[in-house]
Amino acid sequence: MSRADARRRIAELSREIAEHDHRYYALNRPTISDAEYDRRLRELIELEERFPDLRLPDSPTLRVGGSLRTAFKKVPHVRPMLSLDSLMDESEVREFDARVRKGLSVERVTYMAEPKFDGLSVEIVYEDGVLARASTRGDGEVGEDITENVRTIRAVPLRLHSHRDRPAPQGILSVRGEALMPLPEFEALNKRLIEQNDEPFANARNSAAGTVRQLDPRITASRRLDFFAYDLVAPPGSEPETQHDVLESLGAWGFHVDRSARRCDGIDEGLRFHAELLERRDRLEFEIDGAVIKVDRRDAQERLGARSRSPRWAVAFKFPPREEITRILDIAVQVGRTGKLTPVALLQPVNVSGVTVSRATLHNQDEVDRKDVRVGDTVRVRRAGDVIPEVVEVIQDKRPRGAEPFRLPSKCPVCGARVERQGAYHVCTNGLSCPAQLQGHIEHFVSRGAMDIAGLGGKTVQQLLVKELVRNVADIYRLTPEDLAGLEGFAEKSIDNLMQAIEKSRHPRLERFLFALGVEHVGGTVARLLAEHYGGLAPLLEASEEELQGIKGIGPEVASAVHRFFSSPDNRKVLEQLELAGVRPVAEKKPRGPLPLAGEVVVFTGTLETLSRPEAQRRAEAAGATVAGSVSKKVTLVVAGPGAGSKREEAERQGIEVIDEERFLKRIGQV
Numbered sequence: 104m105s106r107a108d109a110r111r112r113i114a115e116l117s118r119e120i121a122e123h124d125h126r127y128y129a130l131n132r133p134t135i136s137d138a139e140y141d142r143r144l145r146e147l148i149e150l151e152e153r154f155p156d157l158r159l160p161d162s163p164t165l166r167v168g169g170s171l172r173t174a175f176k177k178v179p180h181v182r183p184m185l186s187l188d189s190l191m192d193e194s195e196v197r198e199f200d201a202r203v204r205k206g207l208s209v210e211r212v213t214y215m216a217e218p219k220f221d222g223l224s225v226e227i228v229y230e231d232g233v234l235a236r237a238s239t240r241g242d243g244e245v246g247e248d249i250t251e252n253v254r255t256i257r258a259v260p261l262r263l264h265s266h267r268d269r270p271a272p273q274g275i276l277s278v279r280g281e282a283l284m285p286l287p288e289f290e291a292l293n294k295r296l297i298e299q300n301d302e303p304f305a306n307a308r309n310s311a312a313g314t315v316r317q318l319d320p321r322i323t324a325s326r327r328l329d330f331f332a333y334d335l336v337a338p339p340g341s342e343p344e345t346q347h348d349v350l351e352s353l354g355a356w357g358f359h360v361d362r363s364a365r366r367c368d369g370i371d372e373g374l375r376f377h378a379e380l381l382e383r384r385d386r387l388e389f390e391i392d393g394a395v396i397k398v399d400r401r402d403a404q405e406r407l408g409a410r411s412r413s414p415r416w417a418v419a420f421k422f423p424p425r426e427e428i429t430r431i432l433d434i435a436v437q438v439g440r441t442g443k444l445t446p447v448a449l450l451q452p453v454n455v456s457g458v459t460v461s462r463a464t465l466h467n468q469d470e471v472d473r474k475d476v477r478v479g480d481t482v483r484v485r486r487a488g489d490v491i492p493e494v495v496e497v498i499q500d501k502r503p504r505g506a507e508p509f510r511l512p513s514k515c516p517v518c519g520a521r522v523e524r525q526g527a528y529h530v531c532t533n534g535l536s537c538p539a540q541l542q543g544h545i546e547h548f549v550s551r552g553a554m555d556i557a558g559l560g561g562k563t564v565q566q567l568l569v570k571e572l573v574r575n576v577a578d579i580y581r582l583t584p585e586d587l588a589g590l591e592g593f594a595e596k597s598i599d600n601l602m603q604a605i606e607k608s609r610h611p612r613l614e615r616f617l618f619a620l621g622v623e624h625v626g627g628t629v630a631r632l633l634a635e636h637y638g639g640l641a642p643l644l645e646a647s648e649e650e651l652q653g654i655k656g657i658g659p660e661v662a663s664a665v666h667r668f669f670s671s672p673d674n675r676k677v678l679e680q681l682e683l684a685g686v687r688p689v690a691e692k693k694p695r696g697p698l699p700l701a702g703e704v705v706v707f708t709g710t711l712e713t714l715s716r717p718e719a720q721r722r723a724e725a726a727g728a729t730v731a732g733s734v735s736k737k738v739t740l741v742v743a744g745p746g747a748g749s750k751r752e753e754a755e756r757q758g759i760e761v762i763d764e765e766r767f768l769k770r771i772g773q774v
C-alpha cells in the first residue's frame with residue numbers, strides 16, 4: 104500500500120471508528136456488529152504500526168475505552184483498566200501462545216481460561232475490607248462514580264468476607280469484574296418496559312449498562328443485576344501468585360466467580376475450553392461472548408507487560424457474534440394452525456454465528472409498529488441458540504426514501520376470509536376451512552409430541568390435502584397403500600413404513616391424544632392434567648366448564664377453551680370418526696404411591712449439566728412439583744447449577760433448601 108493510500112485509509116478508519124465508539128458507548132446504539140468493529144480497529148492498528156508517523160493525534164487507538172458521559176462524578180482508577188485483544192480464529196490464538204512462549208522463553212505455558220462475560224466492566228475499591236467506591240471503566244484511566252448503584256447489587260459484598268486461609272486484605276484493594284443482567288431478569292424487564300410503553304433494551308448488555316448508569320439507585324436496585332469478579336489489584340505485599348489464586352481469593356471474599364473457569368496446561372486445553380464453553384453458551388443464565396485466556400502466573404504477566412490498550416498476557420477468543428446487520432427484502436405473512444397471522448421479515452441472507460439467516464419473525468402488528476419495521480430497512484438481526492431469529496432494531500438513518508409502514512392485511516392471504524384482531528394478534532376467521540390452518544392442524548396432530556406418525560412431513564400433508572385424500576385428521580386412518588402410491592416420493596418401502604406408523608399410532612396415551620387435538624391453550628402440561636384427572640375421553644367430553652375450572656392448575660380461560668372445543672358439533676364429529684377408525688387413546692394409570700416431589704415448589708437456576716431446562720421442569724412436574732420462576736416464600740426447593748447467582752443467594756438467605764442437579768435426579772429416582 105502506498106503512503107498516500109495509507110493516509111487516506113487511516114483517516115477513513117479513524118473517523119468511522121470514532122463514530123461507532125460514540126454510537127456504542129454514548130448512545131448505546133451500535134450500527135455494526137462487534138466483529139465488524141474489531142475488523143476495522145485491527146486494520147487501523149496494523150496500518151498505524153506500519154506507518155507510525157501517519158497516526159492522527161486523536162486516533163481512536165490512543166484511547167483504551169469509550170468516551171465518558173457527564174452525569175456522574177469522574178473517578179480515577181487505582182490502576183488503568185485495560186481491554187483485551189479480540190481474536191476470532193484458532194490460528195490467532197496459537198500465534199498469541201507462540202508470542203507468550205517466546206517472551207517467557209518456555210516450551211509450555213499454564214493458562215487460566217474463563218468465560219468472557221458480556222456486560223459492563225466495573226472497578227470496586229475496598230478500603231480495609233469495606234466497599235469504598237465503584238466506577239465504570241470509562242476511558243480506562245478515569246471512570247464514572249456508580250458507587251450507590253453498585254451497592255444495590257446483592258452479589259457485591261459490602262464488606263469482604265474473611266476466610267481462615269484467605270483473610271480479607273487490609274489497605275486498598277481494587278476488584279474488577281463484570282456487571283450483568285441475568286437473561287430471565289432481562290426478559291422480564293423488557294416485558295415490563297413494553298407494557299409501560301417504554302423503549303425496551305436491545306440486549307442484556309445494554310440493559311446492564313443502562314441499569315448501572317441509572318441516576319436513581321432505587322431503579323438499579325429494582326432490576327436485579329449480577330456481578331462476576333475476575334481480576335484484582337492487591338495492596339502491596341499481598342499479591343496473589345496466579346490468576347487461579349485470584350479467583351480463589353475473590354470467591355472466598357464473597358464474590359461470584361464463575362466456577363467453570365479452568366487452569367489449562369498449554370494452549371490446546373485453552374482451545375478445548377473455548378469449544379466446550381461455546382457448546383454450553385445457550386444454557387447459561389447470562390450472556391457470554393467468548394473465552395478469555397490469561398497467562399496464569401502473575402510474575403509472568405508482569406514480565407510480558409502491556410501495549411497501550413491491552414496486555415500481552417491475555418486475549419479474548421470471541422464466539423461468532425449473535426447479531427449481524429442486514430436488509431429486509433420483503434415482509435411475508437404466515438398463517439399458523441390457529442389462524443394467527445405472523446409477519447416474517449425476508450432478509451438478505453446473512454451469516455449469524457455460523458448459520459445463514461434469511462427470515463426473522465416480527466411476531467405481530469404491535470411489534471412491527473413498536474420497532475417501526477419497513478420493507479427496505481437495514482436492521483440488526485439476532486439469533487440466540489435454537490430460538491427463531493429476530494429483528495432487534497431498525498437502523499433509522501439507513502432507511503430508503505419512500506419506505507412505507509407495514510400493515511397486516513384485513514383478508515387472510517391464504518383463503519381470503521376476514522381477519523379479526525384478537526388481543527395482540529390478527530387471526531383468520533375461517534377455522535379449519537382455511538387451507539393454511541388445516542395444514543398446520545394436521546402437521547401438529549402427527550408431530551412427535553402428539554400422535555407421532557413418522558414419515559408424514561409437511562410436504563406429504565400438503566399433497567394429501569391437494570388431492571383431497573385427507574380433509575380432517577380422522578381421514579389419515581382411512582388412507583390405503585394405493586392412496587399413498589399416487590404421492591410424489593413414495594415407493595413401496597416408504598408406503599409400508601408410513602402405513603405401519605399410522606397403525607402404531609392408533610393407541611396413543613390419552614395425554615398425547617389430547618395435545619394432538621390442538622385445543623386452544625392445551626399444551627403438554629394441561630393435556631397431562633386433564634388426562635390424569637379424567638383417565639379417559641368419555642368423562643372429559645361431558646365435563647362442564649365449572650368442573651374443568653375446579654381442576655388444580657386449570658384456569659378459567661383454559662377451562663372455557665376446552666369446554667368450547669368439546670361442545671362443538673364439528674369437533675364431535677371428528678372425534679366420532681376417529682373412534683370409528685379405531686383410534687383408542689389409552690387411559691392414564693394413576694401413578695402408584697406418593698410422588699417424590701408432591702407439594703414441593705421448585706425453582707431452577709444456573710446451568711444444568713445433563714438436562715435441558717424444559718426437560719428438568721417436565722421431570723419435576725411429573726414428580727409432583729410445581730415449578731416457579733423466582734424465589735418467593737412459597738418456594739420449597741432450589742435446584743442450582745454452575746453459574747447460579749442471585750436466586751441461589753436469595754434462597755440461602757431465606758433458608759430454602761438448595762440442591763444440585765445430581766441430588767435432584769436422585770430425589771426423583773432417576774439416577
Ligand code: IVH
Pocket residue numbers: 185186187188217218219220221223224225281333334395414417419
Ligand atoms: S480480564 C487486562 N476477564 O472484557 C485484562 N475481562 O475487552 C482485564 N471481560 O474490559 C480484563 N470477562 O470488561 C477479563 N473473564 C474476564 C472477562 C473480562 C469479560 C471484559 C472486561 C474487559 C473486556 C475486554
